[in-house]
Amino acid sequence: MLYHCIASILFCALVSIGNPKHLAPETEAALSKLDRLLKEENHITEVKEARMNTLRAQLNETGSDVFQYGLMKKLYYEFERYNLDSALYYVHLKEDLARKIGDQALINDALVDKANRYIISGMYRNAENVLDDVRLDKSMSPRAKTEYYRSLITLHHGRKLTNRDPVFNGMLDTLEHTYRNMIFNAADSSMLFNYTYRAENEMDYGHPERARKELERYLFTDPNSPDELSILHYCMAKTYSMEGNTDKALYHYATSAYWDLSTGVRSSRSLIKTAGMAMEKGMTSRAFSYITRAYDDATVSDARICLEEISRFMPEVISSYDQINNKRINDAMLIILLMAIILAISLTALYFIRRYQTQILRQIEQIKEANKLRETTLGNYVAMFTSHINSLEEYRSTIRVVAKTRDLDQITHVLRSDDFIDAKRSTLLKEFDQTFLGVFPDFVKQLNTLLKPGQHIGEDLPAGKLSNELRIFALIRLGVNESAAIARFLNKSPSTIYNYRVKLRKASICPKNEFESRLIEIGKV
Numbered sequence: 001m002l003y004h005c006i007a008s009i010l011f012c013a014l015v016s017i018g019n020p021k022h023l024a025p026e027t028e029a030a031l032s033k034l035d036r037l038l039k040e041e042n043h044i045t046e047v048k049e050a051r052m053n054t055l056r057a058q059l060n061e062t063g064s065d066v067f068q069y070g071l072m073k074k075l076y077y078e079f080e081r082y083n084l085d086s087a088l089y090y091v092h093l094k095e096d097l098a099r100k101i102g103d104q105a106l107i108n109d110a111l112v113d114k115a116n117r118y119i120i121s122g123m124y125r126n127a128e129n130v131l132d133d134v135r136l137d138k139s140m141s142p143r144a145k146t147e148y149y150r151s152l153i154t155l156h157h158g159r160k161l162t163n164r165d166p167v168f169n170g171m172l173d174t175l176e177h178t179y180r181n182m183i184f185n186a187a188d189s190s191m192l193f194n195y196t197y198r199a200e201n202e203m204d205y206g207h208p209e210r211a212r213k214e215l216e217r218y219l220f221t222d223p224n225s226p227d228e229l230s231i232l233h234y235c236m237a238k239t240y241s242m243e244g245n246t247d248k249a250l251y252h253y254a255t256s257a258y259w260d261l262s263t264g265v266r267s268s269r270s271l272i273k274t275a276g277m278a279m280e281k282g283m284t285s286r287a288f289s290y291i292t293r294a295y296d297d298a299t300v301s302d303a304r305i306c307l308e309e310i311s312r313f314m315p316e317v318i319s320s321y322d323q324i325n326n327k328r329i330n331d332a333m334l335i336i337l338l339m340a341i342i343l344a345i346s347l348t349a350l351y352f353i354r355r356y357q358t359q360i361l362r363q364i365e366q367i368k369e370a371n372k373l374r375e376t377t378l379g380n381y382v383a384m385f386t387s388h389i390n391s392l393e394e395y396r397s398t399i400r401v402v403a404k405t406r407d408l409d410q411i412t413h414v415l416r417s418d419d420f421i422d423a424k425r426s427t428l429l430k431e432f433d434q435t436f437l438g439v440f441p442d443f444v445k446q447l448n449t450l451l452k453p454g455q456h457i458g459e460d461l462p463a464g465k466l467s468n469e470l471r472i473f474a475l476i477r478l479g480v481n482e483s484a485a486i487a488r489f490l491n492k493s494p495s496t497i498y499n500y501r502v503k504l505r506k507a508s509i510c511p512k513n514e515f516e517s518r519l520i521e522i523g524k525v
Helices: 002-016 025-038 041-059 065-079 084-101 104-120 124-132 142-162 166-186 192-204 208-219 226-243 246-262 269-280 284-301 304-405 408-416 419-439 443-448 468-477 483-490 494-507 512-520
Strands: none
Touching: 025 246, 025 269, 025 284, 041 065, 041 246, 065 084, 065 104, 084 104, 104 124, 104 142, 104 304, 124 142, 142 166, 142 192, 142 304, 166 192, 192 208, 192 226, 208 226, 226 246, 226 269, 246 269, 269 284, 269 304, 284 304, 419 468, 443 468, 468 483, 468 494, 468 512, 483 494, 494 512
16 A cells, blocks of 8 residues: 555656646647757758858859859858858848949849848848838839838838837838738739738738638648748747637747758747747746757847847746756655655565565474474384384283293293383383484473473483483373373372472472463474
């Protein structure tokens, strides 16, 4: 019963260590997939660095200015959310080359990329000044216009994150909606942002389900770009979050973060959102893992927008993580204590089992010895019986021989003589002594423990020998309790036997009426 109680406590302690809320299978699968990807950071970085080294090597080769600009664009794209200093380096090279070429479309492209770089670092005034230099005209492609308006939306959204003035934030919301409408007019219907910003509008009007339908329309086109998949799942997560379906929201945030990190992005807002929702669901270890990775990445890439968002709840995550760790330490100590108790109980039980086993083995040995003694004693009595039968045969033969002489005086003399019987009785008593002491080797010693000092008997007898006095008590030990029966066996008078018994009762250290009952206990196991 005690083992069952301890086992139950131990099980509860193990279950209580960091047990998060139940998640839907697909959400748990998405988080597990993200967890595995986090462990592959070094491999992803190696692949990305190899890809960038290839582009840099191509950039050093000869080629047209437009071709060189394209390589710089790709390098900027690789560094944009990975290392902003390197991204800024290539954006300046792009701008210089674009102005050298004299192509306004390339100049506008370089300026928008520069503005985006400043926005990520929180340099909103610099970004606004750069965007003011963009020259809008009818020759701009729908994609270029979309990128320009998207930069303005991102700029005002970033300002809103760091601003606490509700009036100013209202103005920024209005500007966001204005630029979204411009995207709808400028963007091709097949472009991603045509759907994501329509979804944003629906969410602003409180219609998350309509927003989701807009996003699903683009999902049906089966996009395969990691960037597009990251953006789509991020927006999907926002619709579910608005409805309060945190399980679905967490699934899409985790999926969005997965696509970000799979390409080496170091400024993933999806990862920050995933950390926040994991924290809400009690998955403190995961939240700590995600937020520390997001913080490290944002620090390396100088993504100040991400750092500002992280700073809002990172202290809470760290505090909760510390509490969980302390709880785990306490639970671990409890488990160690319980295991120590179980070990102590087990060792105690083992000690008593071994002790009981030793007693059993000792008893088995005693039983073996008793069986052996029984067989020996039985053999002795068979030999004694045979001997006495032979003695009777011998006595009968002697009488028959004398009878043949027909000498009545001689026959009378033989019949009256005790010599033969005395000799046989002497042999019988000798055999009795040896057999009895073989069964009770300590009989004399134990009998004397019942007698007062100075009243001990038989201590000077040779080994295997009993006196008549000791034979009386040996017979009592064997259950022959009547004085008449003892007298017949020893060829003594009943009064002699009685006197011996009274004498030893008086010499006893125990009450007289208990002496013989204590005597009968000698030799019992």
